[in-house]
Amino acid sequence: MENSNIKNGVKHQTIAFLAVPFLPQGHLTAILNFTYLLTNYGFPVHVAAPGQHNRQAKLRLQVSDPNDFCGKIQFHDLQLPNFSSPPPNPNHDPSVQFPDHLQPLFDIIPKLRQPVFELVAELAQKYTKLIIIHDYFMAFVVQDAKTIPNVELYNFIAPSAFTTFFHYWETMPGNNPLVLGSQVIDPSIVPTNDGCFTPEFVEFLAKQEKLLGSESGFLINTSRVIEGTYVDLLESLSVKTYAVGPFHPIPEPEKDQLPNKERNICLQWLDKQKTESSVILVAFGSATTLHEKQIEELAIGLERSGQKFIWALRSADKGNEETEGGVTNLSALLPEGYEEMIKDKGIVVREWVPQLEILAHPSIGGFLSHCGWLSCLESMSMGVPIATWPIHSDHPKNATFVTEVLKIGVVVRDWAKRSEIVKSITIENAIRKLMDSEEGLEIRKNVQRVCVDVRRAMAEGGASRLEMDSFVARVTK
Structure with missing residues (x-):
């Protein structure tokens, strides 16, 4: 099968992408913006998430043409079992403010494993190659995809390279300072994970990390012009890392302003x-x-x-x-x-x-x-x-x-x-x-x-665009 569509100088076989986002808004927004960039290369792009989260993400799109955005991406509405979710607590312990009211949602996320695998199997029959971009926190959900021969996985990292590296650094035996080099901030002033998460979420995170390792690379929402040192350090601890962000569009407030009655x-x-x-x-x-x-x-x-x-x-x-x-x-x-x-x-x-x-x-x-x-x-x-x-x-x-x-x-x-x-x-x-x-x-x-x-990194010929081109070249070779 040949895909005759050629964009940005890229010709490829029938390769498609499936994004499997983590469900909180920041993670979902980041991966959606990334998938939209992929459509500019002529790839078919799919997104799999519970229907209510897909709908909310679409309502909150901050793009010049939401219809164009949604028209280029095929959303698959997954069904989550009913679950009870308490309201956010405004009288929480000030020292630990992690949104524990979302824990029931995190507990139910593993139930997406079967519907995601069924979708992957279906899409894998339609395309020569299916590339799965899954959020770091969805490793459990996509773990069966690696059993399908024409499926390739990439780990999507929504946090910064700085944060992700020091998350790993905190767990390294001895925290060898020689690994860091002279251009890196003194690790002693970097906050640890203490107070950042509830014990329940730490357990959820540990389950995901145990299942990482089948990916062909990491995609991270940052640019080397901001975090080059930390991207390199993160790559030294893991696999090929593509710093292809930021993904969000750049608004042009002087152009195409809506009338006041429609303007926020x-x-x-x-x-x-x-x-x-x-x-x-x-x-x-x-x-x-x-x-x-x-x-x-x-x-x-x-x-x-x-x-x-x-x-x-x-x-x-x-x-x-x-x-x-x-x-x-x-x-x-x-x-x-x-x-x-x-x-x-x-x-x-x-x-x-x-x-x-x-x-x-x-x-x-x-x-x-x-x-x-x-x-x-x-x-x-x-x-x-x-x-x-x-x-x-x-x-x-x-x-x-x-x-x-x-x-x-x-x-x-x-x-x-x-x-x-x-x-x-x-x-x-x-x-x-x-x-x-x-x-x-x-x-x-x-x-x-x-x-x-x-902005230079995000523009054509900039550092992030070149990394994106490099990623596309890799998946299409």
């Missing part, structure tokens, strides 16, 4: 701001619910900072519903009369926001972020400095990379003090430092340099 309320509000780089976005991702006491302190700190802001105040996604989180009255935790008091300075938004488009707006000058890697990459590519507020998972290591390696951010939540509520005065001072200080100006210069490097 945050973007409408930003359009009215007269000064560039004057607003800070405050958003903590789709898997975080702030403690009740923390919401009050953050509200006070934002108001007293004197800076304009957009605050996405919402609770984490549920595990089994297409909702905007399980707690609907978070705004009731704000100080009385708060929104009237800050009406000339900021807005509080209670639903999911188009983060990438907001960061691309010229009025945005800072991002108070949980430091999920996707958020970090979006901020870098838009030239927006970061106020770091790590909460769980890979966030602490990413935050260290942002502030200590790239030097494009300031610390708000000190991970060493994670058992404490961050006080309003700490928040106020950090925001002022980022947005209105000499140190903040230097950080802004640094992030602009990173922005230029990242």
